[in-house]
Amino acid sequence: DADVTQTPRNRITKTGKRIMLECSQTKGHDRMYWYRQDPGLGLRLIYYSFDVKDINKGEISDGYSVSRQAQAKFSLSLESAIPNQTALYFCATQTSGRSGELFFGEGSRLTVL
């Protein structure tokens, strides 16, 4: 089983709908992240959380919200989806070791029509 699991893997929705992407991890890491990947733009940070009581905005948080339900769960919501939120979304956890290595889920591909 994957250490970082994202659901759904693929979703097609319509403009204005509310969407939630879920992430769960078995790594035991406190730090969790949501990134968005667009072709030619790499990964951009949406939100991150250092523990269940700590939520921080990343560089592109507008139009998104998150919830850290437990150490193992970090969900991303689009309250009212718009077409330019069509992208591949990744959840990641981070080791507290010196390297700061990130462990990624397999991604959630979201299409907003």
Add this chain to the structure above:
Amino acid sequence: GEDVEQSLFLSVREGDSSVINCTYTDSSSTYLYWYKQEPGAGLQLLTYIFSNMDMKQDQRLTVLLNKKDKHLSLRIADTQTGDSAIYFCAESISSGSARQLTFGSGTQLTVLP
């Protein structure tokens, strides 16, 4: 601010060496990373280098860091078709007790038979 730049595409012949280049802007970067993304998958850490090192070798992979020019490269010796993937360079900045990673746009490596 932080900025990490990479060329978008690289093609090499099977058996040749591949060199993927990256430039970064933040001189306070402490760790620099190379992540690999295979089709349909999340990113996986390939290797990383601490900023006080010039070179790191790990089997077919050689990482070179020129801190003066803020230039990082990844050399893959004897490139194989299984090396075809997107390679992301990333830099990390300490943020309190954590490391924030900033990713480049990724370089699509295509290995030709």
